[in-house]
Amino acid sequence: MLTEEKSTHIQPVTLTGSIVRLEPLSEQHVPDLFFAGNDASIWLYMRYGTMESEADMRRWVQMLLNAQLGGTDLPFAVIHLKSGRAIGCTRYLEIDRHNRALEIGGTWYGVDYQRTAVNTECKYLLLQRAFEVLDMLRVQFKADLRNLRSQKALERIGAVKEGVLRDHVILPDGYMRSSVYFSILAREWPVVKARLLDKLSS
Numbered sequence: 001m002l003t004e005e006k007s008t009h010i011q012p013v014t015l016t017g018s019i020v021r022l023e024p025l026s027e028q029h030v031p032d033l034f035f036a037g038n039d040a041s042i043w044l045y046m047r048y049g050t051m052e053s054e055a056d057m058r059r060w061v062q063m064l065l066n067a068q069l070g071g072t073d074l075p076f077a078v079i080h081l082k083s084g085r086a087i088g089c090t091r092y093l094e095i096d097r098h099n100r101a102l103e104i105g106g107t108w109y110g111v112d113y114q115r116t117a118v119n120t121e122c123k124y125l126l127l128q129r130a131f132e133v134l135d136m137l138r139v140q141f142k143a144d145l146r147n148l149r150s151q152k153a154l155e156r157i158g159a160v161k162e163g164v165l166r167d168h169v170i171l172p173d174g175y176m177r178s179s180v181y182f183s184i185l186a187r188e189w190p191v192v193k194a195r196l197l198d199k200l201s202s
Contacts, residue, residue: 009071010095010102010134015125018081018200019117022125025065025075025089030058032086033077036110045144046108049172064091064106071095078109078122087113090122092130094140101138102130117200123157124196131189138185145178154182157199158192 012024034057037043043050051057067073075091088109095102104126109118130136141159143150155161159182168179184192 010074010092010097012068012074013129015076015129016081017121017125019121020087020125021079021081022076022090022122023079025061025068025077025091027058027061027065029077029086030054030061033057033061033089036085036087036113037108039111042108042111045147045150045177046106047169047171047177064089067093075106076126078118080113080118087118090126092126099138100136101140102134102136103140103142104130105141119153120157120196120199124193124200127184127189127192127196131186136186138183140181140183142179142181145180151180151182158188158195159184160188 014024015022031054034051034054037051037057040050048060049056051060061075064073064075068075072095073091073093074095075089077086078088078090079085080087088107090104090107093103093105104123107119107122127139130139140162141154142165143154145164151161162181162183165179165181167176169177171177
């Protein structure tokens with residue numbers, strides 16, 4: 001029997017911190033996610049369009065679950081421990097076991113939880129597992145070139161800006177998005193880890 005570290009797919013897992021719990025995404029999370037995500041500003045730089053109905057959110061969740069079956073993605077619902085509700089999503093994607101690399105992305109939170117410690121703890125939990133359990137060598141992130149807030153947040157935790165893929169993807173509204181790529185390497189993780197823990201303790 002293959003262990004998770006040697007299997008083709010990264011297996012679903014629950015990651016718990018002091019503020020949030022990341023648990024495997026399921027259709028049961030759809031009502032909470034629609035409530036949390038019912039604000040157009042959340043989706044402005046995302047690749048999926050605005051979630052205008054619970055049916056839209058359900059289709060989005062089903063899309064991610066289908067990607068999980070293909071082994072390229074592992075989506076999580078972000079559960080706020082104090083409220084017990086799903087307040088957003090994040091995921092591993094572009095999973096490349098052969099080259100020991102993956103991406104953390106597709107991340108969004110309800111407006112009330114933005115610019116809080118929620119994102120810091122989510123990133124810490126995902127990065128810790130990627131480097132310390134899954135033995136990844138590289139974790140990458142990407143952001144819309146227009147999304148300066150996300151780029152600054154990645155720089156603050158120690159991610160290194162690598163460059164821009166120009167006219168990278170066409171968004172649902174027809175806009176041609178350019179994407180800025182960042183990464184953290186395994187050898188950089190100890191410094192990034194210390195920085196994240198310091199932020200969480202302050």
